[in-house]
Amino acid sequence: MSSASQAVARCVNVSRIYEEDAVPVTALTNVDFELAQGEFVGLAGPSGSGKSTLLNLIGGLDRASQGEIAVDGVALQTLNETQLADLRLHKIGFVFQSYNLVPVLSAQENVEFILQLQGVHPTARRERALDALASLGIGTLAHRRPGELSSGQQQRVAIARSIVTNPVLLLADEPSANLDSATTEELLKLLRRLNDERGLSILTATHDPLVMGYAKRRVQLRDGAIVEDAAVSGA
Amino acid sequence: MSVETVASLGASRPRAAGAAPAGASKFGLAAAVAWRNLWRNRRRTWLAVGGVAFATALVQFSMSMQVGGYAAQIEAATDFFVGHVQIQRSDYVEQARFEQTINGVTSLVRSLEVRPDIRSVAPRVEAFALASVDERSFGVQVLGMDAARERRTVGFLKRINAGRMATGPDEVVLGSALARNLGAGLGDEVVVLGAGKEGGVAALAASVSGILNSGIAELDRSLMLAPINAVQGAFGLGDEAHTLVVRSADPLAGAELVGALNTELPQGAKARNWDAVLPDLRQGIELDRLGSVFLYGIIIVVVTFSVVNTFIMTVFERTREFGLLRAIGMRPGAIIGMVQLEAFCIWLLGVGVALALMVPIIVWLSSYGLYLGEEISQIETNMFLPDRIHPRLSWAVSLTAPAIMLGGVQLAALAPALRIRRLQPVAALRAQE
Numbered sequence: 301m302s303s304a305s306q307a308v309a310r311c312v313n314v315s316r317i318y319e320e321d322a323v324p325v326t327a328l329t330n331v332d333f334e335l336a337q338g339e340f341v342g343l344a345g346p347s348g349s350g351k352s353t354l355l356n357l358i359g360g361l362d363r364a365s366q367g368e369i370a371v372d373g374v375a376l377q378t379l380n381e382t383q384l385a386d387l388r389l390h391k392i393g394f395v396f397q398s399y400n401l402v403p404v405l406s407a408q409e410n411v412e413f414i415l416q417l418q419g420v421h422p423t424a425r426r427e428r429a430l431d432a433l434a435s436l437g438i439g440t441l442a443h444r445r446p447g448e449l450s451s452g453q454q455q456r457v458a459i460a461r462s463i464v465t466n467p468v469l470l471l472a473d474e475p476s477a478n479l480d481s482a483t484t485e486e487l488l489k490l491l492r493r494l495n496d497e498r499g500l501s502i503l504t505a506t507h508d509p510l511v512m513g514y515a516k517r518r519v520q521l522r523d524g525a526i527v528e529d530a531a532v533s534g535a
Numbered sequence: 536m537s538v539e540t541v542a543s544l545g546a547s548r549p550r551a552a553g554a555a556p557a558g559a560s561k562f563g564l565a566a567a568v569a570w571r572n573l574w575r576n577r578r579r580t581w582l583a584v585g586g587v588a589f590a591t592a593l594v595q596f597s598m599s600m601q602v603g604g605y606a607a608q609i610e611a612a613t614d615f616f617v618g619h620v621q622i623q624r625s626d627y628v629e630q631a632r633f634e635q636t637i638n639g640v641t642s643l644v645r646s647l648e649v650r651p652d653i654r655s656v657a658p659r660v661e662a663f664a665l666a667s668v669d670e671r672s673f674g675v676q677v678l679g680m681d682a683a684r685e686r687r688t689v690g691f692l693k694r695i696n697a698g699r700m701a702t703g704p705d706e707v708v709l710g711s712a713l714a715r716n717l718g719a720g721l722g723d724e725v726v727v728l729g730a731g732k733e734g735g736v737a738a739l740a741a742s743v744s745g746i747l748n749s750g751i752a753e754l755d756r757s758l759m760l761a762p763i764n765a766v767q768g769a770f771g772l773g774d775e776a777h778t779l780v781v782r783s784a785d786p787l788a789g790a791e792l793v794g795a796l797n798t799e800l801p802q803g804a805k806a807r808n809w810d811a812v813l814p815d816l817r818q819g820i821e822l823d824r825l826g827s828v829f830l831y832g833i834i835i836v837v838v839t840f841s842v843v844n845t846f847i848m849t850v851f852e853r854t855r856e857f858g859l860l861r862a863i864g865m866r867p868g869a870i871i872g873m874v875q876l877e878a879f880c881i882w883l884l885g886v887g888v889a890l891a892l893m894v895p896i897i898v899w900l901s902s903y904g905l906y907l908g909e910e911i912s913q914i915e916t917n918m919f920l921p922d923r924i925h926p927r928l929s930w931a932v933s934l935t936a937p938a939i940m941l942g943g944v945q946l947a948a949l950a951p952a953l954r955i956r957r958l959q960p961v962a963a964l965r966a967q968e
């Protein structure tokens with residue numbers, strides 16, 4: 301594990317307890333976790349083990365019931381909703397299981413949209429969006445809407461959207477869940493390339509052993525706690 | 536654990552490299568999303584647009600009819616007898632005493648007639664007297680009129696339906712009921728006795744040159760018309776009159792004319808617009824207008840509720856999309872703004888359809904008029920109602936309904952859109968499309 305000064309994300313004694321029909325459900329218990337700059341970490345574990353919860357907490361999409369979380373040195377528990385939204389916009393890229401593209405926008409516009417939220421000039425954001433799509437091999441599909449793209453192509457657009465802002469951290473929740481194995485392999489190579497070439501820190505939650513094969517560090521969760529955390533030799 | 540907070544988060548966003556000036560490019564894609572989303576469910580969008588168009592068109596048409604109707608009513612009332620503006624001594628307005636006259640009427644009338652905002656001026660002398668024919672006597676209101684000017688100013692003398700207007704000092708016109716009561720016909724002699732200005736006896740003996748049937752019983756049983764010079768002479772008045780009836784160049788600009796006249800008239804004289812002279816008519820119009828506002832309000836509320844329904848469905852169906860936008864860092868206010876933009880587009884389409892339909896119809900009807908039917912035509916005179924209404928298109932007519940609908944539609948969208956503010960991204964992303 302890397303030193304504290306290089307940490308992109310850090311969780312200290314984090315717990316998350318939900319209320320379901322007034323019954324408390326513990327999703328995470330006293331988790332300590334650190335993601336260093338440039339790491340590619342795979343979060344594994346059975347359904348309900350807390351993978352997505354940890355991802356959501358680090359991504360500022362959810363709030364911890366207890367403990368401290370910091371992303372790029374910013375303590376999330378001190379931020380209000382607007383500040384959290386800004387942190388997500390500027391520092392974190394998200395890749396979701398079901399792509400979550402805006403259906404009425406083309407691939408290019410989906411990627412541009414997040415740059416518009418950042419206030420980037422139209423000309424610059426167009427160039428950056430096209431560059432991002434081209435770098436993922438789908439530059440020629442820029443004007444197609446999500447409904448006109450295959451699952452793999454849609455996931456690439458989602459990745460282009462997540463990296464176009466140059467985030468410090470990419471969070472991917474089951475990115476291969478809806479992809480066939482060949483497309484998954486392509487996607488993983490892509491993520492690995494982004495990690496190797498750009499030094500992009502990646503944290504991905506997955507059931508898929510194939511995904512775990514590309515991670516440089518594997519973290520195993522069970523019943524809301526980390527039960528194994530190991531670097532992958534030769535990765 | 537050592538952490539720091541970033542002060543720049545939230546209050547003001549750090550600008551990325553190549554950032555546009557604030558607000559310069561914020562709406563481009565949000566507007567595209569708003570517009571394109573309308574067409575994801577065309578039927579629903581067109582239903583909402585249709586509702587807005589229907590309400591706008593209905594209110595526009597009703598308002599144009601109202602404005603046209605009021606104008607016709609006012610024109611009919613003022614054109615009949617009252618004129619657009621009346622000038623009297625201010626104490627005459629309150630007390631109506633015979634000696635409260637305006638002096639120097641001849642020069643005043645001429646000076647008023649050269650004004651570009653005045654078409655004509657008719658001076659009147661108003662006196663009360665006893666009229667007798669043989670053994671019968673009745674109280675009468677004697678109106679001294681300048682027939683030529685009167686004809687240019689109002690249409691009252693057109694109501695002389697037998698004989699003609701009195702032209703000399705020895706002629707009078709009687710109201711039809713008065714003539715009947717006196718038992719007088721054309722050519723019969725009438726003797727008029729009254730009190731002159733200085734307290735002396737005012738006497739006039741004249742033959743009946745015409746019978747007036749105004750259609751208003753009150754006038755027909757009391758009015759006697761005579762040339763103004765004759766009445767002035769008989770009642771001991773000089774170059775005086777009680778009332779100057781003014782026909783303005785623009786009937787709708789009466790208030791401005793009154794304002795201008797009141798700064799220029801001789802001391803003691805006061806100009807009043809038709810609505811001060813005919814308060815009943817003004818109040819009737821105000822009452823009608825208030826009733827219509829209530830009706831328009833109901834129409835707009837009903838349509839607004841249908842638009843609320845549209846946006847409840849929109850927000851419900853796109854929960855996941857809004858969750859995504861929240862997740863990637865779009866602020867709730869910006870998402871709500873995007874939904875409001877969709878509402879604006881619906882409003883724009885609805886108003887566009889309404890204007891495209893109604894403007895040609897109103898313009899056409901403003902030329903040809905809308906016939907109100909035989910019964911209305913018959914009560915025209917007494918109620919000051921025209922038998923044909925010409926709707927009028929004005930900025931107020933064109934913009935009032937769209938402006939109110941804009942507010943209604945924005946409110947309709949805002950109510951469900953505020954739910955976005957409470958949306959939890961994680962829960963929203965799990966929602967089904």
